[in-house]
Amino acid sequence: MADKTHYDLIVLGGGPAGMTAVVYGARKQMDMLVISDDIGGQTMWSAGIENYLGFPFITGPELVQKFEEHVRQFNVPHEYTRASNLSRTGDRFSVQTHDGRTFTARAVIVATGKSPRMLGVPGEKELIGRGVTYCATCDGPVFAGHDVAIIGGGNSGLDAVVQMMKICPKVYIIERSPELRADAVVVRKAQEADNVEILTGTKVTEIIGEDFVDGIMIDSVDGGSPRRLDVKGVFIEIGLSPNTDFADGVVRLNPHGEIPVDCAARTGIPGLYAAGDVTDVPEKQIIIAAGDGAKAALGAYAYLVRLPVAEDWGQMIT
Amino acid sequence: MATQDAKQVTVYTTPTCPYCHQVKDYLKQKGVEFSEKNVAADLEARNAMVQKSGQLGVPVIEVDGQTIVGFNRAKLEELLG
Structure with a gap:
């Protein structure tokens, strides 16, 4: 397993959007990999959630634990690192990671969320x-x-x-x-x-x-x-910024650094989807991120089913 | 497994830190025994953590004398073997 580097789908991010994409992708038996150094994303920071359907009150870590238990039953491979670069050649994507590895895929879902914004002063x-x-x-x-x-x-x-x-x-x-x-x-x-x-x-x-x-x-x-x-x-505590620095070579970001998507989680780049707080979706909510992750996975599935497998893919990923 | 000596694992935590709970759940799920030091209440443990890790943040995980700052799963898996 450790040597496998090419997948049909790579999901970047382990928050509600990414994990929901994994559930939907796994149920379609997609050949997929998750790359994320954490599980839960910003949901982990929430002391109390009262608007996620089915849970009148739950803490962020508790909800993440439930997400994780749900996802774990599908045994989708997970690399605990982060993307440092995303590029595209023909209809193939290449993801470089912070630990120096490269993975390729025919479709990618970016669900990398947001991180605390830095001040940007000396010493920080x-x-x-x-x-x-x-x-x-x-x-x-x-x-x-x-x-x-x-x-x-x-x-x-x-x-x-x-x-x-x-x-x-x-x-x-x-x-x-x-x-x-x-x-x-x-x-x-x-x-x-x-x-x-x-x-x-x-x-x-x-x-x-x-x-x-x-x-x-x-x-x-x-x-x-x-x-x-x-x-x-x-x-x-000065707000959040989207984790998109690795993606700006492939997709045009909006002035906030978010990835613009249409109502089907498409980015305009064939095979590249985005979901959750990393996108320009108007409301940053757990349930919205989860829904977007589902749309992205189903969209990627439909895209991959239609996409002919290139015969020369073996050469393209080297 | 039985022939391998159990590794000495200590987790430095605060009660409010969500990642500390995640680390503890992870270790429990893996069946790894560990001791917990609450640095919010235990000043001696806080000083020990700062000295060992050079960090003022939790969680800090110590595996047989080697420290990991934050819930870095890749590193933790490597040290746990």
């Missing part, structure tokens, strides 16, 4: 996991007893503030806009806390530290008033 990349974190829910408790800064004044940022203000001596919240953008209820909690300092109209210019974070440099959005904050933790 170097200090990931060393004080810089994108998952306050995961890593928050590790910073108990230390001063921290939360970047982003939306709901996820304020959720992190409310979590951290109970266990940290001092919590800074930094937001570029003149006002916090989160719901009034959580904003009031932050405003009423003695140990929370709200810095609006403020940007982060640098994250400082050798082995671990020692502080951050901030400034007013217009510049001219730099200040250093001594913090051990930096929680970045």
Whole structure:
């Protein structure tokens, strides 16, 4: 099995869209491979889901566990890595992975979802996991007893503030806009806390530290008033960006970096489908991603049944 | 299998971290015995984790002295053998 590198279909991504595509593809007995370094995607981060049909309340990890159990019964091969490049020659796709391997397929479903957006300031990349974190829910408790800064004044940022203000001596919240953008209820909690300092109209210019974070440099959005904050933790909560950097050579992305699709999950490139939050679908919801994944798998199946198998494919993949 | 000594597996977790639950489920499903250290409550374990992994994030998985940061299945499978 380990040597097999060519499939009829490759599914990129292991969230609701990708896993639903796998279920539909497996039931059609498609020759398929999943490439994803995680299972669950953003669903894993959800503390409570109340709008996935059949489950009045379920946590993200619990729903993912159910997805995984469902998918596992089909024994579809799964490579735990990520795509680094997607290319197309004739009617054949080639997927390069971060661990240096190449897989080919006649059809591909891109369901790689979204990841937390990075700030893009000096020191950020170097200090990931060393004080810089994108998952306050995961890593928050590790910073108990230390001063921290939360970047982003939306709901996820304020959720992190409310979590951290109970266990940290001092919590800074930094937001570029003149006002916090989160719901009034959580904003009031932050405003009423003695140990929370709200810095609006403020940007982060640098994250400082050798082995671990020692502080951050901030400034007013217009510049001219730099200040250093001594913090051990930096929680970045400034939204999400689509995981499409590997695909821009094959398909044209929209200005948000998403893959435009039609109502049948087609990208306009024959054999290339996309589903879920990575696409320009108007609502980013688990149930919508799952439905799109089903459409993509059924579309890919119909496409492959009609597509004549090229006799020279053996030469094309070398 | 029976002749192979069981590997020493420790998972450093926080109670709220979803990937920590995923790691534990994965190990249970594979029948791998492990000990868990909750770094939210156990300061000594937190310091040990930071020292061993150079990381301030969970989960950290230790297999016979080698550490994996995050739920990296490929690496975990490799270390578990």
